[in-house]
Amino acid sequence: MTTELTTEPDAKNPPGAPTTRGARRPRRGSGNGQARAAALYLAPAGILLIAVMAYPLYQLVQLSLYEYGQAQASGGAPLEFLGLGNYTTLLGDGRFWMVLLNTCGFAAVCVLGSLAVGIVLAVLASRVRWLPRTLLFLAALGAWATPAVAGSTVWLFLFDQDFGLVNEVLSGLGWQSMSGFSWTYDRFTAFALVAGEVVWCSFPFVMVTMYAGIKAVPNEIVEAASLDGASAWRTTRSVLLPMLRPLLVIATIQSIIWDFKIFTQIYVMTDGGGIAGQNLVLNVYAYQEAFAGSNYGMGSAIGVVMTVLLLVITVIYLRLQRGTGEST
């Protein structure tokens, strides 16, 4: 309860209007003193962020411009400046394009899956009574809380070739070829398995966010729609979803960011990128190039490509949202 009380007033103070708030507040001490105190308060966090985030980001770009292998890392050979050499090698490499395709396809499936499951279950949760809803939320919180490594191992065990429950159930249902079927051998079933785990642990965020959004929609609006003869589906699609749009945008962006740079699940479930690297995604690829292949320059170039792509995708998505938001 207290949290609701404390977060509520904040809505009246959107970040867009900090100056009015500042002006309203009586000045305490001189502006100079405030600036000094602010600097003091901000310094620890600021120094840390510069040292461990900003500087490495600069270093990442820097490294990607050099031939930087084992010899350079141990100081045995001089640095060789390649300019964009790593990038041209990368773009000319068929493997990179395969990994890029893997990453985009895999992330798209995971994002759409999490959104679909999350939204459907949020709507479902809003229509049932207390007990089933609580059970659903507890189950979802459990999936959400499960660490990526633990979730990966459980799913791997459920789908294990020899001792997995899934194969036993499927073959018990008459699908004989599923007995002893290896889910991780084929590229697509391996991706499907990982995507299943990712959706399982990331839909709860979407569900909780959307459920909170649905609860915030005034009942009168929904009542008015149904008085006008709108069906439940129609009400959801034409009344609820448009009102939930801002939350949906946040959930989508969050999911894109998570799923595009996935590492743990792919690494654990496909044992470092699958047979002959068939299940590599950008993040795992960068890791393998750098730390397994001792090609740190190339790994950094992949890291830069990933960062830029993520930025571009997010910006495009936001633009599209704004565009359609204005037209409707």
Add this chain to the structure above:
Amino acid sequence: MTITARGPKRGVTGRVLPGKRPGRTLAEIATVLVAATIAFPLYWMVLTAFKPAGQIQSTDPRPWTLSPTLENFRQVFTVDNFGRYFLNSVVVAGVVVLISLVLSFLAAVALTRFRFRGRTVLLVMILVAQMVPVEALTIPLFFLMRSVGSVAPWFGLNHLGSLILVHLAFSLPFAIWMLRGFVAAVPTELEEAATLDGAGRFRFTWQVLFPLVAPGLVAMSVLSFIHAWNDFLFAKTFIISATENQTLPLAILVFFKPTGNDWGAIMAGSTLMTIPVLVFFVFVQRHLVSGIAGAVKA
């Protein structure tokens, strides 16, 4: 929002057709079935952890066991130094939470309560920092920690300090952003009153403001804890040769063997790794959700 509140609150369309809803029973059955499906992997994990080896290495797995055993847990703790790894994970996550609590609170106070030039720029930078895919920074951070290690070994490669440093930094932007909303919600009149009572800025900050934003601090702590607790990539990259400094996620992978995975131990380890987060989640889920909602709103 509360998911546990019992009461007359009806579903969105619930109030529209009182009495006449055959669809709701169907929806409730579906909800329970879905909940069971979602929870099933967790059930299977815990069940397997308690199963004797013969029932795990079986081509005919049963969804129950009549002879539960602690053998897998014993295996995990004795054979591979699991207790040490568990402790390492606790230390890393615990220190990250404590320090990020103080640092993000200070920064949030500065960004909401003080007026100074460049404040808006800083706010934008904190937003941008949340967008950086920190996983991409593994390579430069590896070299950074390597050189830090030659000056201050405790924060270098193979030491827990390196993990604490990176997780601390990565949890700060969101933590600051989240706490900002909570700090801003505390009325400024309170500060005036405290000033009239003779409390200085420092005292006001720690004795009045800090307790008042507790719900935000709780939500923020959980998120930083989970972030550090779940980390696999950085632990794998930084802790190369000093196996005694490994953390839980890596320890579990020890039981994956080319000669056949020890599923009982893997599931026992995974269960032990999941429980602290689960407990945390259940206790604070209300704060967590309102905290996220607050951050989203801000």
